[in-house]
Amino acid sequence: MSDELKKKILEYIREEYLEDDSMELKDDTPLISSGIVDSFSMVSLKMYLEEELGIKMTDEEASTEAFDSVNSILVLVRKKLAEKK
Amino acid sequence: MAYSNAVREQFRNTLKEVEEAGLYKDERYICSEQGVEIVVEYPRGSKPIKVLNFCANNYLGLSSHPDVTAAARKGLEERGYGMSSVRFICGTQDLHNSLEKRIAEYLGKEDAILFSSCFDANAAIFEVLFDEKDVLLNDRLIHASLIDGIRLCSAQRDSYKNADVGHLEKKLEMWKPRARNICIVTDGVFSMDGILAPLDKIADLADRYGAMVLVDDSHATGFIGKTGRGTPEHFGVMDRIDIITTTLGKALGGASGGVVAGPREVTEMLRNRGRPYLFSNAVPPPIISAALRVIDLVSETTKLRDKLEWNARYFREKMDAAGFRLVPGETPIVPVMFGDAKLANDMARELLQEGIYVIGFSHPVVPMGKARIRVQLSAAHEKEHIDKAVDAFVKVGKKLGVIR
């Protein structure tokens, strides 16, 4: 599940934000602080996760820090999934 | 005095970081009027040299045009130097009103409103027109001033990939049920690549999804399109773009001033609620007077924009034939690609020694690995100027191993 989730998120980011396929994207690649994901469009990643996983994140939770790498996103998303149960 | 040594140290460290990242802005002094042949002191303190300018936004060559400077002088003599007031107190002369009407007419809009700069126009507009019920969808390469304006506004926001209408449509679909109004925000011409936003397709999508369109046409007004009305004219959609923002600081004389043109309610809301409009001084009479003359010049004939178009095509063809890699396009903004930042900067430095003034751009102004020299043509360039520039590019390009 977890690996699958990670793959999904990576894929979404690649599709939604990367300008060309040659750019490298890893679990710990900085997303927002590096400018790959601009803070204006972070919202679509948040909406994607919420819809895909049936969770709801507050603006405080979905901070630019929490969204700054796939790893940190996974931490947040897992917490929300656990709360849901 | 709380500007302690610790604070000083902190600021100096920040500056050092800027410098180490290669981002420190080193201003070159121009010791002549703006134009094609200018006198530049660079490096600082060295003897000023005569060079040909290929990096100004002086697209129509009006910055020091005799008709324009004469009109500025007339404005100065008849209406004085400054207004010492914001517009709504005692800063509006009849000429301000005439200029706004003329620009509205020129751009085919109901009304127009002047700002001190297009930066101010872009900073003003979003907060006045949109709130949390609305969504702003912007191209990812829009100008910094639009980004700041959007930041000042409480609307929801999202962005789409540069000039990618497929991606824009996805976003429209996603946001449509969640918004009262949607506004698509884009530059008409993207200044780093010299490419056009596909406004015809954007207008189609806007119709289909009931969205508004705002175009910043700063790098297009006066010369893009058959009669120079800008990117909307080029795509035949002048009546389908709701709001245009643009500048008097580039093709239209190059002094300063910004414009929002659009429906009357929009300009009226800006007059009443636009913070950079309400709380900043009126554009001074010499500029207003000169801008009126500029609008005459660009309305009377297409001579200047036609010549600019010819110049751009000629330069592109010659550079292409010489083996340089250009971003293809049809605007007078011609990016010559080098990839490597150092190479682009070395080229620019050596070109200056050859009498050609151009600037290298690298990350983060442009994407990593896409360093370039951005050449900007002007209607004031003669064929000989362009030939000289191409010759210099070839000479330096061979020396640095860029071309064979």
Ligand SMILES: Cc1ncc(COP(=O)(O)O)c(C=O)c1O
């Ligand atoms: C697209 C765009 N918008 C706005 C501006 C700002 O215009 P102004 O110099 O009038 O503030 C610029 C100038 O750099 C620009 O390129």
